[in-house]
Amino acid sequence: MLGHTPSRTIWLHPHAPAKPALGTTCNGCGVCCALDPCPAGAMLSRRFRGACTALRWSDKDQCYRCGLLSAPDEVLARWPGPLRRWISRHAARWIASGQGCDADWTPEDPASPPAP
Template structure:
């Protein structure tokens, strides 16, 4: 198993267990770019450029989901493509 060092905000919540609701820890998006991010940023590897820290909410958000435009269909597609609401799908082991 390869080791990757991620630098996330020190106040980010701890990564939830796989399958648990997303809490905005940012680990999954810092590890790799999702299919939507790959299309938008033409990037296949590395952290997603859309990963956005919210100081008010003390969590990470998807910048693409926050500002999809005024089109509700586009917002729905963004949420579907990043699998929003389906729970944590990141199986990475995290150490502090």
Template sequence: MLKNRQVILVHLDAAPKPPRGAPCNGCGICCLLEPCPLGVILSGRRHGACIAVRWQDDVRQYRCGALCEPVAVLRHVLPARLQRLTPGLAAGLAPILARWAQRWIAVGQGCDSSLDSALAEQPLADAKIH
């Protein structure tokens, strides 16, 4: 019996995971499995997909929403009460969040994931395509 296996749902058009150290190709495996330290803060959890990960149809890649859509991510995670008290807070914090995201996801440093990914032979029958 195989141990330490986890199933994650990945967009059918996503590229396969590159080898560790190779340039990131936006496969999304790392972010769909668990959030980075910044993603832990944003998601409020250490396991499961990061709430900031975004599939982008135009480039057919996963991207960090904290980097490419920081205002939308902040609007999602900031309490509504705080957003009402301070209009424009998400827009004001967006450049800071994007800067933190660049650091935490090591932009330009290559794939740092040692995960061994294997594709299922067939898509899951119950999977819903979003």
């Protein structure tokens, strides 16, 4: 069916902030990275669908962060030192950090019935 996007279930931290409107400032809701990794995340996760393995919950900030920026030594542990440093240096640009929400999805609360 044209224009139909199948439902997918993602699991987020119960204290994750609500997804912001498309194009507005990212608030670390985690929806985009829990659905599909960005190109940098696909390289790290070795997949194009499903949660990015670099997605990290921050107890301190009560939101999700990209591990390429918040925990590069952990996320890039299997990469050699010089390549790890090079990836870390360019990560913010690759994930479009600071560019606003680009997740064109509408999350639904599992406690509420789906829209018809």
